[in-house]
Amino acid sequence: MCFIRITLTALVAGVLLLSGCERNIFQQAPTAPPPMNAVPAVRLNFRYEPDVPAPSGDAKAAAEERNAAVQADFDAARPQEMLDRTLVSPDKKHVLAAYHHVSDAPAEFRLDMYSPEGKLLKKLTSDTMAVHFPDTIVWSPDSSSLAFVAMIRAPQIETATTTATPPALSNPAANTATGDANVETESPTPIPLPTPLAPTGILTFRTEQIYTCAADGTGVKALTENEGLIYFYYAWSPDGSMLAALAATAREWKILEIQAGSKGEIMVPQGRPRIIEKNGRERRLDDNLTAVKPVWSPDSAKVAAAFDTQVRVYDANGNNPTQAAIPLRNQLLISSQAYDRDQQQKLQASNANTDTNVAANTEQPTDQPISTLPDEKTLVSYNPIVEIAWTADDLIYLQTAYIKRMKNEADSVRSFSRWHRLVLTSQIAVPVR
Numbered sequence: 201m202c203f204i205r206i207t208l209t210a211l212v213a214g215v216l217l218l219s220g221c222e223r224n225i226f227q228q229a230p231t232a233p234p235p236m237n238a239v240p241a242v243r244l245n246f247r248y249e250p251d252v253p254a255p256s257g258d259a260k261a262a263a264e265e266r267n268a269a270v271q272a273d274f275d276a277a278r279p280q281e282m283l284d285r286t287l288v289s290p291d292k293k294h295v296l297a298a299y300h301h302v303s304d305a306p307a308e309f310r311l312d313m314y315s316p317e318g319k320l321l322k323k324l325t326s327d328t329m330a331v332h333f334p335d336t337i338v339w340s341p342d343s344s345s346l347a348f349v350a351m352i353r354a355p356q357i358e359t360a361t362t363t364a365t366p367p368a369l370s371n372p373a374a375n376t377a378t379g380d381a382n383v384e385t386e387s388p389t390p391i392p393l394p395t396p397l398a399p400t401g402i403l404t405f406r407t408e409q410i411y412t413c414a415a416d417g418t419g420v421k422a423l424t425e426n427e428g429l430i431y432f433y434y435a436w437s438p439d440g441s442m443l444a445a446l447a448a449t450a451r452e453w454k455i456l457e458i459q460a461g462s463k464g465e466i467m468v469p470q471g472r473p474r475i476i477e478k479n480g481r482e483r484r485l486d487d488n489l490t491a492v493k494p495v496w497s498p499d500s501a502k503v504a505a506a507f508d509t510q511v512r513v514y515d516a517n518g519n520n521p522t523q524a525a526i527p528l529r530n531q532l533l534i535s536s537q538a539y540d541r542d543q544q545q546k547l548q549a550s551n552a553n554t555d556t557n558v559a560a561n562t563e564q565p566t567d568q569p570i571s572t573l574p575d576e577k578t579l580v581s582y583n584p585i586v587e588i589a590w591t592a593d594d595l596i597y598l599q600t601a602y603i604k605r606m607k608n609e610a611d612s613v614r615s616f617s618r619w620h621r622l623v624l625t626s627q628i629a630v631p632v633r
Contacts, residue, residue: 236593237501239626241513242522247623250535254619255589255597264288267295269318274299284309285334291343292316294415296324298334305354309334310398313417322417323398328353332408333432340440345478347412347423347443349431352404407450410434410443410476423480432469433493434476437500441478442516444494444503446471452489466605473505475516485514485523495590504596506585511598511622526622528585530573532600536582537574539618543581581616596622 267286274283274297285298295314304310308330313322325331330353337348402411403422408430413420423443424431430453434445448456448471460467470489476482485494485503492506496516503514509529515521576582587599601617 233626234628235499236497236624236626237499239628240518240522241502241515241524243627244513244524245625245627246526247625248528248531248535249621249623250531250618251539252597252619252621254599255591267297267314267316267318269316270295270297270314273314273318273320281310285337286314287337287339288316289339289343289346289415290341293343294321294417296337296339296346298331298337301356303356305330305356307332308353311337311348324413324417324420325350325398326400326402326404327398329402329404330354336433338434338436340436341438342440343415344440345412345414345436347410347434347436349408349434350404350411351408352406408432410445412478423476423478424482425480426482430469430471432471435493435496437496437516438498439500441500443476444496445474445476446490446494447474448472448489464607464611466607468605473503473514475503475514483521486512492585492588495588497590497593499593504588504590506588506598508584511585511588511596513596528598528620532620533574533576533579533582535620536576536579539581540579581618583616594624596624598622 264285264287266283267288270286271283274281278299281299281301283297283299287296287298289295293316295316297312297314298309299312300309309332311324311331312320313324315321329350331337331348331350333349337346339346399420402420403425405422405425405427407426407428409425410423410431411420412423424447426447428450429447430450431445431447434443436443446469448469453469456470457467468491470491472487472489473485473494474482475485486505486507488507490505490507494503494505496503501516503516505512505514509527509532511526511528512523513526514523581600583600583602585598586601586603589597589599591597597619598621599617599619602613602615604611604613606612
């Protein structure tokens with residue numbers, strides 16, 4: 201009896217154990233997608249959505265008005281210096297002033313830090329360095345740092361010496377007539393320029409490098425020290441820890457200038473994307489050149505860049521960062537075919553009552569199945585990617601367009617601007633416990 205009782209007890213316990221484990225043995229545990237910042241770039245899936253509305257942040261912010269107090273200080277106390285731009289920090293506590301002296305070479309600028317009330321706090325740049333590309337100067341999202349590009353300043357342009365004659369000495373004869381015979385006449389003397397309070401000892405280079413400083417203008421230092429490279433674009437990561445940048449060699453820059461000049465075009469710089477940490481450590485992301493500005497994912501985990509009809513995504517962190525290429529040529533060809541047909545049908549509808557012969561002739565291409573990969577030469581709306589925007593962790597927007605920038609503005613062209621979207625998902629999943 202004792203043996204039977206023990207056996208029954210063991211049997212009941214085994215049944216209970218099996219019932220508790222039944223879900224794990226016979227049923228697959230449900231899974232949940234991991235956070236996108238935990239998914240390596242190489243493990244991303246995507247879904248292409250053509251011709252979507254522009255992202256909400258696409259509208260360019262209106263040009264920032266110059267700080268009136270800073271402008272007033274220049275007007276009153278700095279007649280030999282021209283204010284070009286003011287840039288307010290995100291927390292509104294500091295105002296950067298970009299300006300130039302009348303004797304500075306064209307396209308070379310200087311930087312000062314002001315308070316919002318127009319009080320000069322600090323001169324940022326030394327007299328031997330020139331700030332280039334002032335439109336790219338950018339505050340970090342947390343307002344703690346500022347990034348700009350500078351290099352060695354070119355020799356100053358000689359200007360005519362400004363002279364002034366003291367009123368009491370403007371007419372020596374008049375002074376004698378009034379009985380002031382002891383007044384000595386003096387020759388006109390130059391008005392001395394104000395002594396600059398610019399810092400010294402800042403390392404400068406013969407090509408454009410990225411510099412950073414603290415919000416109050418102190419601690420100016422070269423973040424990059426790659427002589428021969430020209431850094432012309434840079435963007436802070438949302439967490440303010442890194443910069444995504446584009447850089448080209450001086451030789452590549454010169455070749456692009458020559459090619460554009462021969463066509464009467466404005467040179468559009470192209471560079472290789474890279475990530476630069478605050479400590480100066482740099483990682484080049486790609487060997488190919490692009491004119492499309494790289495963008496950060498909202499979680500600061502990845503960077504995206506575009507090359508013609510391809511989007512590439514790179515991990516920003518980790519000991520073994522990965523990258524993924526998303527070729528979109530076929531998708532763009534098919535969506536452009538559909539877009540062209542849609543525009544053609546609208547044109548036919550508008551001309552239906554006026555020219556039926558034209559409408560009949562333009563109906564012929566619709567016989568081709570839309571699933572057939574078309575010839576790109578027959579599509580007017582098929583164009584390369586010119587801009588990307590990463591608006592959410594799982595959404596990348598890309599704009600295609602035909603752009604031609606000419607030195608004669610009247611000849612410039614921008615047409616067939618279309619926005620598309622990539623919806624990102626993960627190839628991996630995390631079991632739900």
